[in-house]
Amino acid sequence: MFDSQNSDATGTCPVHAPADHPKVKPAKVGILIANLGTPDATDYWSMRRYLNEFLSDKRVVDYSAWLWQPLLQLIILSKRPFSSGAAYRSIWNNEADESPLLTITKAQTAAIKDVMQQRHGDQVRVDFCMRYGNPSTKSKVREMVEAGCTKILFFPLYPHYAGATSATANDQFFRALMEEKWQPIARVVEPYFEEPAYIDALAKSIETAYANAETKPEKLVCSYHGVPERYLREGDPYHCQCQKTTRLLKERLGWSDTDIMTTFQSRFGPEEWLKPYTVNEVARLAEEDGVKNIAVCAPAFSADCIETLEEINEEIKESFEEAGGEHFTYIPCLNDDDAHIQALAGVIDRNLLGWIDQ
Numbered sequence: 001m002f003d004s005q006n007s008d009a010t011g012t013c014p015v016h017a018p019a020d021h022p023k024v025k026p027a028k029v030g031i032l033i034a035n036l037g038t039p040d041a042t043d044y045w046s047m048r049r050y051l052n053e054f055l056s057d058k059r060v061v062d063y064s065a066w067l068w069q070p071l072l073q074l075i076i077l078s079k080r081p082f083s084s085g086a087a088y089r090s091i092w093n094n095e096a097d098e099s100p101l102l103t104i105t106k107a108q109t110a111a112i113k114d115v116m117q118q119r120h121g122d123q124v125r126v127d128f129c130m131r132y133g134n135p136s137t138k139s140k141v142r143e144m145v146e147a148g149c150t151k152i153l154f155f156p157l158y159p160h161y162a163g164a165t166s167a168t169a170n171d172q173f174f175r176a177l178m179e180e181k182w183q184p185i186a187r188v189v190e191p192y193f194e195e196p197a198y199i200d201a202l203a204k205s206i207e208t209a210y211a212n213a214e215t216k217p218e219k220l221v222c223s224y225h226g227v228p229e230r231y232l233r234e235g236d237p238y239h240c241q242c243q244k245t246t247r248l249l250k251e252r253l254g255w256s257d258t259d260i261m262t263t264f265q266s267r268f269g270p271e272e273w274l275k276p277y278t279v280n281e282v283a284r285l286a287e288e289d290g291v292k293n294i295a296v297c298a299p300a301f302s303a304d305c306i307e308t309l310e311e312i313n314e315e316i317k318e319s320f321e322e323a324g325g326e327h328f329t330y331i332p333c334l335n336d337d338d339a340h341i342q343a344l345a346g347v348i349d350r351n352l353l354g355w356i357d358q
């Protein structure tokens with residue numbers, strides 16, 4: 001059996017490789033970061049392709065295909081690509097002609113690569129892929145194997161586990177591995193919703209936003225992406241992990257229960273989703289509690305995207321202001337902030353234990 005670890009520098013099997021045996025590159029560890037994915041452009045067909053792949057995923061919408069696919073193909077995908085396309089156009093990175101999620105994911109990957117190469121040199125290769133759209137998970141696994149990665153650490157960049165995010169990203173990674181003749185050894189990174197360095201990075205971003213605000217916000221709303229409430233009853237721990245992040249953040253900031261709250265956004269379809277809904281709650285705060293000044297952060301998102309830049313900073317802001325709110329501060333995601341990158345690098349290093357010389 002050919003063994004790359006024992007092959008000589010030219011990648012030739014020292015024992016019994018025939019002259020035409022394929023060359024084997026020096027073994028490396030691949031670190032593959034994954035995010036959700038994003039449309040390639042904002043026109044109808046690009047949006048339709050992206051939404052079709054996303055909303056056909058059973059981990060995201062788990063209705064029977066017999067019921068769901070006619071509704072999706074005939075009704076939802078004839079309308080939503082227009083409205084979502086317009087929302088994406090309002091936040092598009094025109095300079096790079098790509099969505100903010102893609103721009104930020106590239107910046108995060110470059111920063112993590114720098115840290116990893118400083119620490120581990122050429123032993124590691126860092127790249128990113130998307131669950132839906134481009135660059136695909138399959139193409140990046142292929143590239144890593146081609147580049148000599150005999151081990152791959154797969155990191156879904158979601159602080160909280162949800163079937164609709166981390167699990168489906170992992171599924172796609174495992175499907176990609178199924179196609180490899182010489183399958184690399186694989187590990188997946190655990191959710192990091194309670195990682196002290198992540199909580200600390202969030203807390204610092206909030207302290208900075210509060211210090212820079214014209215008038216100090218009366219309340220911090222931690223708005224997490226929602227999922228159907230039924231997913232919680234069926235065993236998805238996402239809700240509990242979000243609640244824990246808010247509690248740890250409150251403790252780290254030294255705040256009381258009245259200073260901070262947890263809400264959920266982005267409801268889709270007729271089912272009940274996790275509550276309270278951010279859009280209603282910010283209006284209720286202004287109308288019923290007379291709160292004039294709030295800050296909103298989005299701890300479930302590792303990178304700013306349509307859900308934060310458009311939904312929070314446009315729709316949810318409008319809901320607060322229409323209800324009588326006066327000052328709305330959106331606190332950006334951690335993106336490629338140094339504290340975030342260091343936190344993620346710490347999680348990666350822990351998961352590399354035993355794989356590389358630390």
Ligand SMILES: C=CC1=C(C)c2cc3[nH]c(cc4nc(cc5[nH]c(cc1n2)c(C)c5CCC(=O)O)C(CCC(=O)O)=C4C)c(C)c3C=C
Pocket residue numbers: 036037038039055060061080084099101158162164165225226227228238266268300301304305306307
């Ligand atoms: C339909 C069901 C959806 C579930 C369940 C869901 C869960 C979920 N999503 C994220 C993170 C992101 N979602 C994003 C966009 C987005 N999400 C849905 C639907 C569900 N998400 C749709 C239809 C869209 C597309 C935009 C739109 O048409 O409204 C994004 C942003 C992608 C971008 O390009 O900017 C992220 C990120 C989480 C964390 C989550 C459950 C925990």
Ligand SMILES: [Fe+2]
Pocket residue numbers: 225266
């Ligand atoms: Fe979503």
Ligand SMILES: [Fe+2]
Pocket residue numbers: 239240241243
């Ligand atoms: Fe819970």
